[in-house]
Amino acid sequence: MTVAAVVPAAGRGERLGPGEPKALRLLGGTTLLAQAVARLQSAAQVDLVVVAVPDGEQDRTAAELGVRTVVGGADRRASVAAALAALPDHVDVVLVHDAARPLAPSSLADAVVGAVHAGYLGVVPGLPLTDTIKQVDADGIVVATHERGALRAIQTPQGFRRDVLERAHAQVPLDSPVTDDAGLLELLGIPVLVIDGAEDAFKVTRPADLGRAEARLAVLAGEASR
Ligand code: C5P
Helix, strand or coil: CCCCEECCCCCCCCHCCCCCHHHHCCECCCEEHHHHHHHHHCCCCCCCCEEEECCHHHHHHHHCCCCEEEEECCHHHHHHHHHHHHHCCCEEEEEECCCCCCCCHHHHHHHHHHHHHCCCEEEEEECCCCCCCCCCCCCCCEECCCHHHHHHHECCCCCHHHHHHHHHHHCCCCCCCCCCHHHHHHHHCCCCEEECCCCCHHHCCCCHHHHHHHHHHHHHHHHCCC
């Protein structure tokens, strides 16, 4: 089996405030994207990495990170689709991983691939919630409270049989309100397995998340040097 990791990294990241595209923000003397890619490249189960980047960044990113690159699309889904279209024929398992989750450990990628190898068509990491989640209407009035014990906060990398993910991207209408790749499978009625996620796979979205990532990276570096 050949496993490719696809990294959508073409978003502007406006919730982080003004500056570089999110994937190119600095973390630990390098970029969010470089951190995420290095962890994928260290995963025993990952054979190659393809990154969807903003137009103009293809050559520099490919040279600096040792990855294949494609130009991303207008939204995350389009960026993933562009990377899928650039995969070599012999790839049969695909991980999709956000550049915005720079500290997701290599072991998490390996665990996701392991579950795909075991026969699951779609596999996502998830963590139990600490907050209570309420659904509200357009006026902010609560319409439902979902039972917390049955909910999971879903992370990346998400793993799929390549043929299944490509079919899902092709068949689900572009205007479907889907925010992750597993959501495409769900709309087609394909089962998706949730495995235990990792605290370190948190997403960098707002400025405070960058501070959290810097602090965590310092701890990880200290542990590695001991
Ligand atoms: O904005 P958000 O945090 O949901 O972005 C998730 C991931 O999707 C990020 O890694 C971002 O770079 C990527 N993305 C992309 N192309 C877009 C928009 C987002 O690759 N047009």
